Each structure stands twice: as structure tokens, then as C-alpha cells.
Amino acid sequence: DTAVSQTPKYLVTQMGNDKSIKCEQNLGHDTMYWYKQDSKKFLKIMFSYNNKELIINETVPNRFSPKSPDKAHLNLHINSLELGDSAVYFCASSSAQETQYFGPGTRLLVL
Amino acid sequence: DAKTTQPNSMESNEEEPVHLPCNHSTISGTDYIHWYRQLPSQGPEYVIHGLTSNVNNRMASLAIAEDRKSSTLILHRATLRDAAVYYCILRVNMYSGGGADGLTFGKGTHLIIQP
Secondary structure (H helix, E strand, O other): OOOEEEEOOEEEEOOOOOEEEEEEEOOOOOEEEEEEEOOOOOEEEEEEEEOOEEEEEOOOOOOEEEEEEEOOEEEEEEOOOOHHHOEEEEEEEEOOOOOOEEOOOEEEEEO | OOOOEOOOEEEEEOOOOEEEEEEOOOOOOOEEEEEEEEOOOOOOEEEEEEOOOOEEOOOOEEEEOOOOOEEEEEEOOOOHHHOEEEEEEEEEOHHHOOOOOOOOOOOOEEEEEEO
16 A cells, blocks of 8 residues: 555646645654655755644745645645646655655646 | 755766765754655655664665764665665754654755666
């Protein structure tokens, strides 16, 4: 079984649309994260959730909102998509400051 | 997380050892040294971590300088599947009050393995 899974793997959409990316982990971890990897391959933390509480929120536009229905899921909602949102988004999970396990990524292309 | 410095790229031959250096001159006493790698078109994966002593696991070895201002990730026998970007990351010890924050990735070292 995949430890951290994301859907969809690819997402192509028009500018201005609203979309969601789902993430699930079956490791029993209490902390989940979203990272963004841009076209220059820089990986940057966007959010982390610990026990349904937002721990950090880097300088991310409020068009991005993480939603955690339960400890095993952390979904990423993006409103009014812009061209600059095109990137690969990675979900990860960990037990506090322990090793982080990453998902396979969602490749988002905004046209 | 404190800053780390790594070479942009390194090249090695298959089945030879690879030594990937990392400088972290501003490391604090509570920082652990973590290594992750990202294979092409995949998410990052954990490789190894340590605090002061050298560490070994099934993937690699980590050699930490006595003053902890640098470390070296050692792949004992590189294969083509080890071609990836390797990231050296410092993390605050959770037992010293570090929160559940994300990893701060630098540019990493792009490791190229020649057959």
C-alpha cells in the first residue's frame, strides 16, 4: 500500500478556475504538509497541519487553503487559479519532527 | 532552519563510492543534519540523519565533522538508480522545542552517475 498518496497525478485547468488536490496517508502520522516545487525545481513548504491545527503558513496567497477532514487527509483547495500556480505540489506526512514521507506529486498546469 | 551549502552537481561512475559534501557553519547545538534525495519525477525521500556521531543505514553513511560545521553523505557503491538531487537540511531537535515545521530545501546537489 502506498504510504502517502495524492490525486490527481496531473491537473490541467484554465486560469480563474477553482481546483482541489487530495492527499491521504496511511502511516498514522499526526502532521501533514504541502510543498510547492516550481519550474526551477525549488521546493518550498506551504502549510503544515498538526492534529487539525494549522502550524505554519508561509507567504502563500489566501487563494490556497488546506483542509483536513481527519488526521489521515490534508486536501489543498486553490481558488481563482493563476498562471504562476503551475507547479508540482507534494504532500508529505510525519510524526512531529521525525522523518517526512512524501507523496508522488500533483503536476498542475494552468493555461 | 540554518543554512547549508552544497555543490550544484557532482558526477561519479557506477559501482564507485560517492562522497557528497555539505557545509553548515552556522549549525546550532540542537540541529540535526538530515539528508533527503529526489529522484527524477518523484517526491523527495529520506536518506539518513545524525547529530554528532557518524551514522550508517542500508542506503548510505553520514560522516559528521567533529566541529559539526560540515558533513558528508557517502554512497558506498553508486548505481544508476542513485542519480538524483541530494539535499542536506538542518532541523531543530524536536525535544528542544522544535515545532512540527516543514523542511527548508536548498538547491541540493545534482548527482550524475555514469554507466
